[in-house]
Amino acid sequence: MEVAQVLRMNGGAGKTSYANNSFVQQKAITLSKPIREEAITSLYSSTLPRSLAIADLGCSSGPNTLFVVSEVIKTVEQLCRKLNHKSPEYRVFLNDLPGNDFNSIFVSLESFKEKLQTEVEGGIGPCYFTGVPGSFYGRVFPYQSLHFVHSSYSLQWMSKVPEGIDNNRGNIYIGTTSPSNVARAYYHQFQRDFSSFLKCRAEELVEEGRMVLTILGRKNEAEDPASSEGGYLIWELMAMALSDMCVQGIIKEEELDSFNIPQYTPSPSEVKLEVLKEGSFVINRVEMAQVNWNPLEDWNGVEFESERCESVSDSGYNLAQCMRSVAEPMLVSHFGGHIIEEVFSRFQKILADRMSKEKTEFSNITILMTRKA
Structure with missing residues (x-):
């Protein structure tokens, strides 16, 4: 599987789109808001750039894409009023793999900017958007061109499926x-x-630039990370649905045995170790947060667009749709489109059963770093 070719969220705005099924990701972004506010406040107050370059890596598409950009701009504008400074111009770079639905983002930009102008008293500075397709595991921006880098729920995805795991039969992950x-x-x-x-990123960020990363991770520090934690269990349950279809002859055994998910959910210590080894960043904060597999169940006081909430009470449906919006392109590429309705129908039932018996959560790691001078 060529990951860069098949790793993308379902585009558009239909029932199975990422735009309408990204509540888990939205909850994670909301929980990490205080850390982003800390980062952008310290960055702007110490550097006062006339032109502020913001990059969102793994931006995907839908309501979550511009949420972080919006809050960053609002935070900077509040600081400008407080410090009696003129608003900077904003250069916003939205990065994802080439298969991402960039067109949906571009179509929404004018209404987004108009809405932001009305929400911020006195308006905002000039705002320029650029789509940047490409893998963030390589260089995607010019040298020292960015002030603030953000990424949420993207870095658990790897550049490729690991080599040497041909013996992982019957599983699609760890x-x-x-x-x-x-x-x-x-x-x-x-x-x-x-x-x-x-x-x-060390080459692309200016000195004293900030970076905030939220990664689907795990609390378990053991060497063997396979456990009941959400990021691992979710794929094991999907493997159950695929295995049942294999037993019934709907998919071939060799197809199942050769399919592995290109994802790794690290522990906090594993993340910190790589930052310290690379050496270009100071770690300011590392925090963990838990998100219910069905975030609508415990997200009181938050209103969602009605078209995204047709089955709020059906936990299995909500999560199955979320996972379909993420995994469908990979599954279609490997097994073919004819299995999709069947596998997610089975997966929904398995999820509903598990969620009715125990508390199921995803673990998220958020890390704030500063580029060393």
Whole structure:
């Protein structure tokens, strides 16, 4: 599987689109808001740039894409009023792999800017947007061209499926029955990828620039990360649905055995270790937060657009739709489109059963870093 070719969220605005099924990601972004406010406040107050360059890496599409940009601009404008400074101009760079639905983002930009002008008293400075397709595991921006880098729920995705895991039969990720070499191979691939990411951002950020990353991770620090934690369990449950279809002859055994998810959910210590090894950043804060598999259940007081909430009470449906919006392109590429309705129908039932019996959560790591001078 060529990850850069098939790793993308479902585009558009239909029932199975990422735009309408990204509540888990939205909750994670909301929980990390105080850290971003701290980062942008300290950055702007200490550097006072006349032109502020903001990059969102793994931006995807839909309501979440411009949410962080909006709050960053609002925070800076509040600082400008407080300090009696003229608003800077904003250069916003939205990065994702080439298959991302950039067109949906571009179509929404004018209404986004108009809305932001009305929400901020006195208006905002000039705002310029650029779409930047390409893998963030390589260089995607000019040398020292960025002030603030943000990424949420993207860095758990790796540049490729690890090599040497042909013996991971019956699993599609690090499962409880995976041989011990599988977890090691995934971890080593994460180390290579995250190290490359840090090296590239160190070249692209200005000195004293800030970076805030939220990564789907795990609390478990054990060497073998396969556990009941959400990021691992979710794929094990999907493997159950695929295995049932394999037994019934709907998919071939060799197809299942050759399919592995290019994802690694690190522990906080694994993230910090790579930052310290690379050496270009000071770690300011590292925090963990938990997100319910169905975030609508415990997100009181938040209103969602009605078209995104048709089945708020159906936890299995909500999460199955979320996972479909993320995984469908990979599954179609490997198994073919004919299996999709069947696999997610089975997956929904498995999820609903598990969620009815125990508390199920995703673990998120958010890290704030400053580029060393």
